[in-house]
Amino acid sequence: MSQDRVAVVIPSRYASTRFPAKPLAMLCGKPMVQHVYEKAAASSADLTVVATDHQAIYNTVVGFGGKAVMTAESHPSGTDRIAEAVSKLGGEVDIIINVQGDEPLIPTSVIDELIAIMKCDPSIEMATVAVPGNRATMTENNVKVVFGEDRFALYFSRSMIPFLRKGGVEAPVYLHWGIYAYRRSALERFVSLPPGRLENCEKLEQLRALENGIRIYVHLSELESIGIDTPEDLVRAEKKLLEGR
Known part of the structure; x- marks a missing residue:
């Protein structure tokens, strides 16, 4: 296994159409961003940092003892925000794990599995996670992924893939979980x-x-998390956290 230096970077944006100030929403007595940070910091990564565009999020992270980096508000995606944060980090970072800031229940073990994959196979440029899905209940809000026998992605889509044609043979459906390694x-x-x-x-x-x-x-992976897109999702996540105590 390589000795590459690994950073978990958590993009955390203040503005959200459906849930403004989402990273600062309280969940079981702590801001959501703190839950995500603590799950990431418990992994085998060498460094965990929040990449944010808002001073209140930066101050909150520093306030609970975490590391944060201010980034531009203009980034079109979390990946661009992560890239700026990485460019500002002191020391060389070889592998970056992108953990979404709205995943407070993400299992630390999933982060560690991605780190191990990247360290064990230097030929892999990028990796992500998928979990089994249910064809009957998935909607266009669920991103699906199909992959080859070598486990490399063939395509991601909001449409149902693979499409089950009449007379066709059923194939498993996989839900894409938006955590990445680069x-x-x-x-x-x-x-x-x-x-x-x-x-x-x-x-x-x-x-x-x-x-x-x-x-x-x-x-x-067979594990699951709850991504927080709405206040209703926050209620579900709090219930799940309390059940796990």
Whole structure:
């Protein structure tokens, strides 16, 4: 296993159409961003940092003893925000794990599994996670992924893939879990590329990687988390946290 230095970077944006100031929403007595930070900091990564565009989030992270980096408000995506944060980090960072700031229940073990994958196989430029899905209940809000026998992604879509045609043989459906691992060189290349036609069509930035020959390894997990998009999701997450105590 390589000795590459690993950083978990948590993009944390203040503005949100559906849930303004979401990272600062209280969850079981702590701001949501603190839950995410603590899960990431418990991993085998060498460094955990929040990349934010708002002083209140920065102050909150520093206040609970975490590390934060201020980034521009103008970034079109969390990946661009992460790239700026990495450029500002002291010391060399070889592998970057992108943990979304709205995943307060993310299992630390999933982060560690991605780190191990990247350290064990230097040929992998980028990796992500998928979990089994239910064809009957998934909607266009759920991103699906199909991958080859080698576990590298073939495509991501909001549509149902693979499509089950009448008379066809059922195949498993996988839900994409938006945590990513990047080699630093792949991250820098990714953010230098313009959005592609598939990305612009589906509004999925990971398609930019596939369109430009950056292969994405898909790690399969049976675990789950709850992404917080609305105040209702926060209620569900709090219930799950309390049940786990």
